[in-house]
Amino acid sequence: MREIGVGLLGLGVVGSEVAHVLLHRATRLSEQVGAAVTLRRALVRDVSKERSHPLPPEMLTTNPDDVLAADDIDIVVELLGGEQPALDLIRRAVSNGKHVVTANKEIIAKAGYRLLSLAAQHGVDLRYEASVGSGIPIISPLQQDLAANEISAIRAIVNGTTNYILSKMAHEGLDYATALRQAQDLGYAEPDPTNDTEGIDAAYKLAILASLAFHTPVRPSAIYRQGISALNPKDFTYANELGYAVKLLAIAKRQGEALEARVHPALTPLDSQLANVDGVYNAVQIEGDLVGTLVFFGRGAGGQPTSSTVVADVLTIARNIANGGLIRPRIELNRRIPVMPMLDVETSYYFRLAVADQPGVLAQISRVLGEHRISISTVIQKELDPAAQTAIIVIMTHPASERSVQAAVTEFTHLPLVQEVSALIRVER
Numbered sequence: 001m002r003e004i005g006v007g008l009l010g011l012g013v014v015g016s017e018v019a020h021v022l023l024h025r026a027t028r029l030s031e032q033v034g035a036a037v038t039l040r041r042a043l044v045r046d047v048s049k050e051r052s053h054p055l056p057p058e059m060l061t062t063n064p065d066d067v068l069a070a071d072d073i074d075i076v077v078e079l080l081g082g083e084q085p086a087l088d089l090i091r092r093a094v095s096n097g098k099h100v101v102t103a104n105k106e107i108i109a110k111a112g113y114r115l116l117s118l119a120a121q122h123g124v125d126l127r128y129e130a131s132v133g134s135g136i137p138i139i140s141p142l143q144q145d146l147a148a149n150e151i152s153a154i155r156a157i158v159n160g161t162t163n164y165i166l167s168k169m170a171h172e173g174l175d176y177a178t179a180l181r182q183a184q185d186l187g188y189a190e191p192d193p194t195n196d197t198e199g200i201d202a203a204y205k206l207a208i209l210a211s212l213a214f215h216t217p218v219r220p221s222a223i224y225r226q227g228i229s230a231l232n233p234k235d236f237t238y239a240n241e242l243g244y245a246v247k248l249l250a251i252a253k254r255q256g257e258a259l260e261a262r263v264h265p266a267l268t269p270l271d272s273q274l275a276n277v278d279g280v281y282n283a284v285q286i287e288g289d290l291v292g293t294l295v296f297f298g299r300g301a302g303g304q305p306t307s308s309t310v311v312a313d314v315l316t317i318a319r320n321i322a323n324g325g326l327i328r329p330r331i332e333l334n335r336r337i338p339v340m341p342m343l344d345v346e347t348s349y350y351f352r353l354a355v356a357d358q359p360g361v362l363a364q365i366s367r368v369l370g371e372h373r374i375s376i377s378t379v380i381q382k383e384l385d386p387a388a389q390t391a392i393i394v395i396m397t398h399p400a401s402e403r404s405v406q407a408a409v410t411e412f413t414h415l416p417l418v419q420e421v422s423a424l425i426r427v428e429r
């Protein structure tokens, strides 16, 4: 039986699980492939570190060339994370004629097209199923099973850490800081949670999904991004009263000759599938002209689910090698669809204002909204402080442009009776 060698770059949360699966399911996996798929060695920073699934010491190395330049390795699996040195190591692996599997969304979002072109030049495959949605197969369905469709929209929850935090805020009334601490204690959120909480991770994933779905390069820097750290538990309560959940959504939509691409907290109807995705789970909703609406749902983080998609990529490549051919998804970024400036995007909005509880205040607010052609759909008023005669006004609008809404917010801040624009959250129906 032919042997296909696998080398790992990284043996952390994901790498350890991948190594465990490759070693402990070797016989079954090899039967599926028709060739022996053999883990050879793994690059780490510290060979003496304790690991959840220890490998024999002779399989560990701190020298990248023991993986990248080894004759007995055909497939290199990059699971270091971050941009560097991972990007250079992938380039070197490809240039040495190795096939590559990676779970690294930052690298695929920023440099995927160039890496795929380099892989094509060298006649090798580069696969990245685990880079979005962890254990959820979504890259391959977009490249293959949905290929006949014109995709019109993607709405997704692609960050498990923030979805866990938002679920805690919604269901237990926790404030953001407390929910974040819990996520950190459970190991979901990093000590520096910025990448997750500010929507950076979700924007990388949206860039990958949108590029594939719309066949156009979508740079992460072109995606409008707002994180979850300013959300207040009050808004979860009011949103719920109005029939909505609050979720960090990654949205890409075709709008004529342009594309909307944005990551931000959004009110989403309680009876929608996305509103009911809780904890570290992820979901990706796709609208295609032939298939209609599809939802891919599953565990969006963690070593085991991620090992499922990483090993699946390894097996696809191994099957191709065993069959003596290379079936590589074509890179079809042959359209040039610009991302719309956020100010041109139209959506409905949720406002929460702290106002003086006096006659005429609602009239002033609706005058400002009317002047900016923003139509109100619902208004509720809550008493804030009876002694100080202040109230909270929550307003839901019909679709309006971001430009008009921002102009109205600026005007509100100049109204003497409006003390504060406390929240402004977009609505995605």
Ligand code: NAP
Residues within 6 Å of the ligand: 009, 010, 011, 012, 013, 014, 015, 043, 044, 045, 046, 047, 049, 078, 079, 080, 081, 082, 085, 103, 104, 105, 130, 131, 134, 300, 301, 302, 303, 306
């Ligand atoms: P991790 O636990 O931090 O593991 C990183 C591994 O890389 C460690 O084994 C570390 O070695 C090694 N490493 C880092 N820098 C190195 C360097 N300069 N030289 C040699 N070795 C180095 O990361 P992870 O959570 O497994 O994530 C790996 C990748 O999977 C990332 O791209 C991540 O975004 C992606 N991903 C993760 C998840 C998840 O739930 N964790 C889900 C989906 C995708 P030591 O062990 O010796 O320190």
Ligand code: HSE
Residues within 6 Å of the ligand: 131, 133, 134, 158, 159, 160, 161, 162, 188, 196, 201, 300, 301, 302
């Ligand atoms: N930090 C990511 C998340 C891990 O919370 O979703 C999976 O990519």
